[in-house]
Amino acid sequence: xxxxxxxxxxxxxxxxxxxxxxxxxxxxxxxxxxxxxxxxxxxxxxxxxxxxxxxxxxxxxxxxxxxxxxxxxxxxxxxxxxxxxxxxxxxxxxxxxxxxxxxxxxxxxxxxxxxxxxxxxxxxxxxxxxxxxxxxxxxxxxxxxxxxxxxxxxxxxxxxxxxxxxxxxxxxxxxxxxxxxxxxxxxxxxxxxxxxxxxxxxxxxxxxxxxxxxxxxxxxxxxxxxxxxxxxxxxxxxxxxxxxxxxxxxxxxxxxxxxxxxxxxxx
Amino acid sequence: xxxxxxxxxxxxxxxxxxxxxxxxxxxxxxxxxxxxxxxxxxxxxxxxxxxxxxxxxxxxxxxxxxxxxxxxxxxxxxxxxxxxxxxxxxxxxxxxxxxxxxxxxxxxxxxxxxxxxxxxxxxxxxxxxxxxxxxxxxxxxxxxxxxxxxxxxxxxxxxxxxxxxxxxxxxxxxxxxxxxxxxxxxxxxxxxxxxxxxxxxxxxxxxxxxxxxxxxxxxxxxxxxxxxxxxxxxxxxxxxxxxxxxxxxxxxxxxxxxxxxxxxxxxxxxxxxxxxxxxxxxxxxxxxxxxxxxxxxxxxxxxxxxxxxxxx
Numbered sequence: 001x002x003x004x005x006x007x008x009x010x011x012x013x014x015x016x017x018x019x020x021x022x023x024x025x026x027x028x029x030x031x032x033x034x035x036x037x038x039x040x041x042x043x044x045x046x047x048x049x050x051x052x053x054x055x056x057x058x059x060x061x062x063x064x065x066x067x068x069x070x071x072x073x074x075x076x077x078x079x080x081x082x083x084x085x086x087x088x089x090x091x092x093x094x095x096x097x098x099x100x101x102x103x104x105x106x107x108x109x110x111x112x113x114x115x116x117x118x119x120x121x122x123x124x125x126x127x128x129x130x131x132x133x134x135x136x137x138x139x140x141x142x143x144x145x146x147x148x149x150x151x152x153x154x155x156x157x158x159x160x161x162x163x164x165x166x167x168x169x170x171x172x173x174x175x176x177x178x179x180x181x182x183x184x185x186x187x188x189x190x191x192x193x194x195x196x197x198x199x200x201x202x203x204x205x206x207x208x209x210x211x212x213x214x215x216x217x218x219x220x221x222x223x224x225x226x227x228x229x230x231x232x233x234x235x236x237x238x239x240x241x242x243x244x245x246x247x248x249x250x251x252x253x254x255x256x257x258x259x260x261x262x263x264x265x266x267x
Numbered sequence: 268x269x270x271x272x273x274x275x276x277x278x279x280x281x282x283x284x285x286x287x288x289x290x291x292x293x294x295x296x297x298x299x300x301x302x303x304x305x306x307x308x309x310x311x312x313x314x315x316x317x318x319x320x321x322x323x324x325x326x327x328x329x330x331x332x333x334x335x336x337x338x339x340x341x342x343x344x345x346x347x348x349x350x351x352x353x354x355x356x357x358x359x360x361x362x363x364x365x366x367x368x369x370x371x372x373x374x375x376x377x378x379x380x381x382x383x384x385x386x387x388x389x390x391x392x393x394x395x396x397x398x399x400x401x402x403x404x405x406x407x408x409x410x411x412x413x414x415x416x417x418x419x420x421x422x423x424x425x426x427x428x429x430x431x432x433x434x435x436x437x438x439x440x441x442x443x444x445x446x447x448x449x450x451x452x453x454x455x456x457x458x459x460x461x462x463x464x465x466x467x468x469x470x471x472x473x474x475x476x477x478x479x480x481x482x483x484x485x486x487x488x489x490x491x492x493x494x495x496x497x498x499x500x501x502x503x504x505x506x507x508x509x510x511x512x513x514x515x516x517x518x519x520x521x522x523x524x525x526x527x528x529x530x531x532x533x534x535x536x537x538x539x540x541x542x543x544x545x546x547x548x549x550x551x552x553x554x555x556x557x558x559x560x561x562x563x564x565x566x567x568x569x570x571x572x573x574x575x576x577x578x579x
């Protein structure tokens with residue numbers, strides 16, 4: 001099973017130690033192919049972001065390992081770039097400088113400065129932000145910030161692109177727009193993507209497979225749903241597609257029947 | 268100026284000598300307090316941006332002028348009786364007219380214009396404050412970054428920062444054996460605490476998001492310092508710098524009263540020894556204006572440097 005591009009093998013994560021220890025994740029096994037789009041869905045607090053952070057190398061596993069392209073992951077690096085939920089652009093840098101910082105750091109030795117500049121601008125054009133190169137993050141909208149965040153992550157030419165609820169803070173219309181952009185770019189570049197989300201439509205629309213997580217503590221993968229919808233996908237056509245609605249219902253059943261929101265049960 | 272000797276000066280006794288050969292002028296001058304006169308001007312008629320701009324200007328300029336005028340008027344009334352212990356504003360202006368119009372005269376020794384006195388004080392503040400900025404930011408970064416350093420140094424900082432500035436003066440005179448470095452040291456030790464504390468808080472409050480970005484990009488220590496840490500902590504650092512410059516200017520006047528020589532603090536003390544109350548009042552006005560200017564300079568520098576960093 002370790003022939004896959006990215007694999008999580010028996011990943012377990014415990015926070016704290018001794019009596020205060022909480023087991024967040026248990027026995028996470030997942031294999032991802034090159035160019036595959038995986039969505040991880042689950043109720044809040046189930047540890048789906050922890051999975052992403054472990055792949056990013058921002059958190060260490062307590063047991064088990066993550067292997068990417070034949071190498072074990074044990075520290076963060078530009079081959080696993082992250083689009084953070086709150087964009088995490090550096091507010092004192094301009095849009096261009098934010099992306100250029102990543103490009104210069106990743107390709108500093110391999111590209112000339114003119115090449116790096118062209119590379120930076122190309123990725124900003126990809127997310128349609130070339131008009132705001134000299135703006136600071138405070139001067140652009142939330143959706144635009146997230147576009148820049150995506151450009152920054154893509155510009156690092158990662159082996160796997162990690163999206164941590166990237167559209168969670170955006171309004172529905174902006175979100176739909178950005179989802180389409182991400183789909184188009186992923187088709188174009190063939191990125192391997194791991195996306196954490198709590199939005200069922202987003203997961204079904206974007207993913208090749210949906211990883212559904214059980215509730216914590218000691219959350220694990222409940223089911224994996226393969227989404228067999230032809231690409232490119234169009235949200236308007238899919239709205240009336242029985243197969244799409246079937247997938248949607250499957251995810252909803254998992255989340256609301258078999259693994260109900262623990263907070264809702266308390267209430 | 269010999270500080271060791273100055274220390275023994277009996278400075279609560281009130282001597283009668285006049286300083287610098289200037290006469291204690293007492294002739295009354297009929298000078299109106301003209302500040303309030305401009306206040307009652309009617310707003311220009313007609314529309315347009317110019318008038319709106321003018322009206323806005325009047326709205327911001329008139330209240331301080333009115334209040335200042337009323338204040339000066341009350342002061343003038345309260346001190347106009349012959350037996351008043353403090354001079355009236357008109358009296359102050361006439362007494363100190365020579366000082367006002369000749370800020371840079373030099374009669375040798377300590378008898379120099381107020382401009383020179385202020386510059387001497389500013390020079391001491393500049394040295395002490397710059398040292399405090401360099402050392403304070405460095406220590407603040409250390410304390411903000413290292414838990415060990417924080418636990419070790421913080422108790423000492425918390426105790427030392429409550430020591431009043433002048434309490435350091437005897438010690439620094441003993442250490443440096445000279446008045447000028449002692450005064451600079453007092454400025455340094457006064458200004459450094461808010462700089463250290465604010466810098467360390469700024470470093471400790473760097474958003475974990477930025478730290479994660481740095482980790483994903485694999486920034487090295489130097490890159491992290493220049494590209495993330497300094498800009499992220501800059502708003503805090505500058506609020507420390509602003510408090511620091513205010514304290515430094517507070518401390519210099521007091522320190523110079525004790526060490527003597529040239530400086531606005533010494534000038535005030537010398538004027539008191541010569542019973543020239545009007546000189547003191549003029550000096551206070553200058554001290555206030557310079558302090559205000561220093562504060563604005565640091566604040567504006569801070570705003571310029573940290574533009575954009577507050578929002579995320």
